[in-house]
Amino acid sequence: MPDTDLPAPDRTALDAAALTAAVATDDALWREVQVVEAIGSTNAELAARAGTGEPEGLVLVAEHQQAGRGRLDRTWTSPPRAGVTVSVLLRPDVPAARRAWLSLLTGVALAESVSAVAGVRTSLKWPNDLLAPSGAKLAGILAESAGSAVVVGVGLNVSTRRDELPDTGTSLALAAGGPVDRAEVLLAFLRALELRYRRWTAVLGDPVSSGLAQDYLAWCSTVGTDVVVTLPDGSTLAGVAEAVDWDGRLVVRTPAGVLELASGDVRHVRPARA
Known part of the structure; x- marks a missing residue:
């Protein structure tokens, strides 16, 4: 099993x-x-x-x-x-x-x-x-x-x-x-x-x-889900991971607007349900 x-x-x-x-x-x-x-x-x-x-x-x-x-x-x-x-x-x-x-x-x-x-x-x-x-x-x-x-x-x-x-x-x-x-x-x-x-x-x-x-996108389990992103300063933001843009950044729609996050801009991305 x-x-x-x-x-x-x-x-x-x-x-x-x-x-x-x-x-x-x-x-x-x-x-x-x-x-x-x-x-x-x-x-x-x-x-x-x-x-x-x-x-x-x-x-x-x-x-x-x-x-x-x-x-x-x-x-x-x-x-x-x-x-x-x-x-x-x-x-x-x-x-x-x-x-x-x-x-x-x-x-x-x-x-x-x-x-x-x-x-x-x-x-x-x-x-x-x-x-x-x-x-x-x-x-x-x-x-x-x-x-x-x-x-x-x-x-x-x-x-x-x-x-x-x-x-x-x-x-x-x-x-x-x-x-x-x-x-x-x-x-x-x-x-x-x-x-x-x-x-x-x-x-x-x-x-x-x-x-x-x-x-x-066919292999990615992040895009299309609700996520919580932890930033380098320890703060978090919640939103929907909508896409990966031309330069490989994660596009997240939040209540404050759309953010494009490079890997160096985040500490952690996890499903919101977690």
């Missing part, structure tokens, strides 16, 4: 050579998949490499991330080999205002790959969470600028047991009711991300002509 406790999983190590051979083909976006046993933060490591001129297409996977971060510098941890902890280095040639769509694009690619591999119909909570059908969090996404580059990181719970998770979290194994292959999920994600990234950059980040806006 989905979302129930499972026996201790087999947490097999990822094979960097096999992963690279599977995705780093001729003319592919991905040049190499590197796997490290432990690291502070995959995003921080790739941001540092971006500063030295590292070209786009490098994928860094950690079996255990010891100082992972989410939005607003929240910590993110996972047991060794229990999830997919991956960052990618990209250099999108698109207008700066449209770069906000990159984390939303990543969310769509992740939702598609999880659905295809694990058979779990997920949803996306704006701006950066992947949710299980129960509403519990499966994954978080963090996109960070590093000069002309953008580093996008994903932390996805795969075999994490209930006693290893926070109250608001779940894992693919729990949601699917059985084991899920980490390598298969990772490869499906990288292929989906490459396809969507190439399509998006080919039209200079246009979310409409690339099909990204339509597909994001």
Whole structure:
């Protein structure tokens, strides 16, 4: 039965050579998949490499991330080999205002790959969470600028047991009711991300002509609902999430008027019923 406790999983190590051979083909976006046993933060490591001129297409996977971060510098941890902890280095040639769509694009690619591999119909909570059908969090996404580059990181719970998770979290194994292959999920994600990234950059980040806006709305569980938004100063506002605009901002209609919120303008968006 989905979302129930499972026996201790087999947490097999990822094979960097096999992963690279599977995705780093001729003319592919991905040049190499590197796997490290432990690291502070995959995003921080790739941001540092971006500063030295590292070209786009490098994928860094950690079996255990010891100082992972989410939005607003929240910590993110996972047991060794229990999830997919991956960052990618990209250099999108698109207008700066449209770069906000990159984390939303990543969310769509992740939702598609999880659905295809694990058979779990997920949803996306704006701006950066992947949710299980129960509403519990499966994954978080963090996109960070590093000069002309953008580093996008994903932390996805795969075999994490209930006693290893926070109250608001779940894992693919729990949601699917059985084991899920980490390598298969990772490869499906990288292929989906490459396809969507190439399509998006080919039209200079246009979310409409690339099909990204339509597909994001199909996966998004935030738009169309009553929400409560917590702002950085701790104050809250209530309204209806009506759309995601051209630059990836959440459009919220409140009694005081319509607001367009960038991810950096909010601390938390939650359903009003919560």
